[in-house]
Amino acid sequence: MEGIIILKTMILKGRKVFGGVVEGKALVVKQPLTAFPDINIKNGIIRHAGESMKGKVLVFPWAYGASGWGSGFYKACITFGNAPIAIINKKLHNYVAVAAAVLEIPTVCDLDKDPIELMETGDHVKVDADRGIVEVTKIEQASEI
């Protein structure tokens, strides 16, 4: 028998980096990201997470590493079509600021609560980047009442 689904919602408030309102599943990466070698450019798979960022709300602490970051990320998104639908960063690195502006990806940073600690891969997320609001819905299954 299917378990009972429990929904828990929480709101995180931050700063708009690039506007837009989207909804989707979160892919949470616990450690800062380089574009290479952390992101597989051809299929978008993030190696620490084992899942593709394509079509997801990509959550990670911040970008770091060599300046090929932009080039690698644009290639993954533009050439191979693996763009995430939104980005949530704890701290904003310049690489992501440029990428969000070029690729027009709704992006939020500087949240009042730690998204890396509170969010998990698979959470349902509504990102209202215009207002800097991230609404996270956790879906938990309980086997018994």
Add this chain to the structure above:
Amino acid sequence: MYLTIEEEKMHDGEYGPALEWMMRFLSKYGEALGAKKLIEISSAVIDWEPGFTIEKLPPFVISDLKTRKVKVPTYGLLSVDHRHWKDMGVSEELYKKYTAEDELGSFGLARKMGIIPLYTCAPYLVGFVPIRGTHCTAKESSLPPYLNSMLGVMTSQDTFPSCFASALVGKTPEGGLHLRENRYGKLLVKVETKLTEEIHYDMLAISLGKQTGATMDIPIFSGIPKNIRLEHMKSLCGGLSASTGVGMFHIIGVTPEARTLEDACGGCKPEETISVDEKELKKAQDTCCTRGSPKVDLVVLGCPHYSLNQVERVARLLEGKRVHKDVKLWIFMPYSSRLVADSLGLTDVISKSGGLLLCSTCPILMGHCPPGTEVMATDSAKQALLAKELFGIDIWFGSVEKCIEAAVSGEWRE
């Protein structure tokens, strides 16, 4: 973000589609950074990136671009080695892409726009030294930290679109490291061991990245010797760019914005302190080595590009010796420095011993090393870490002396 009347006109297309696109991008980028306005830059550095080339711009922007000149002195960084591209295994197609005079995304368009190619990742070695306190845009790993920290120039860690737009408009958003309040140090790094060789600075940077989980907080180093040279700082900047998210650092009593610890922190105290001792340095060195077969196929020196002083040292180490028949020795430096190396006879010494003095690029930038390479030795932590992943090969990381010894004997000896 506030735009002046002139900027508004540009934004609305009064100065043509190219400047309209650039100004619209700069306002989006400025908003992203939370900047209040655009500021004038003294110069710009750009680098063609395979991921976002000119061809990605709308066609009406591209045709307008062909008649545009950059607004401020602008320098191009990397390309292919014009002398040895075949020796390096560069395809004819790629060589043409970089050098053709009438193609987009190449030397041709850059020159039409007034961009001066410097053919190096470390242009501060060949005269790109903007004035302290002025703003510029910069990319390439070691460059922003070198400009911000050592020269007191204010720059962000840009990528191609932002550098290109800023070069055409002559402005950049006043955000990030362009603002004084974002340049203060937060993390005190106590160096508790004697740093003597360049690779110690690579190791220091890697240790900082490992200990802090690729921090974005600006580090303040204490305990660094007073007699440091440009080459030491080049290694530190290259290493930091590979292992952290910082575009700047301070060294108390050395760098221009850190006369004292208080000065470096903007009157506050560091929020966190870590220390790096000999053990930590060794750990950092170990993360750069895979410890596979000792039989070396390729030795790479000059990441970031070597200075003339470093090439002179290599020539002295190589004099009268012969590079092992199964090993390729590749040494990278800026294009114009190689012309000086030619006239000093250094290029000759290196080529007679079987090495190649190269410029304008490096293996991780080109994305390939000689076919059949299984083991690389290098004195650069950045090259080591990226080459390991990019080529899936074994790596030895150590001093230039050890690297040359391996090139001659064909084996890495610890």
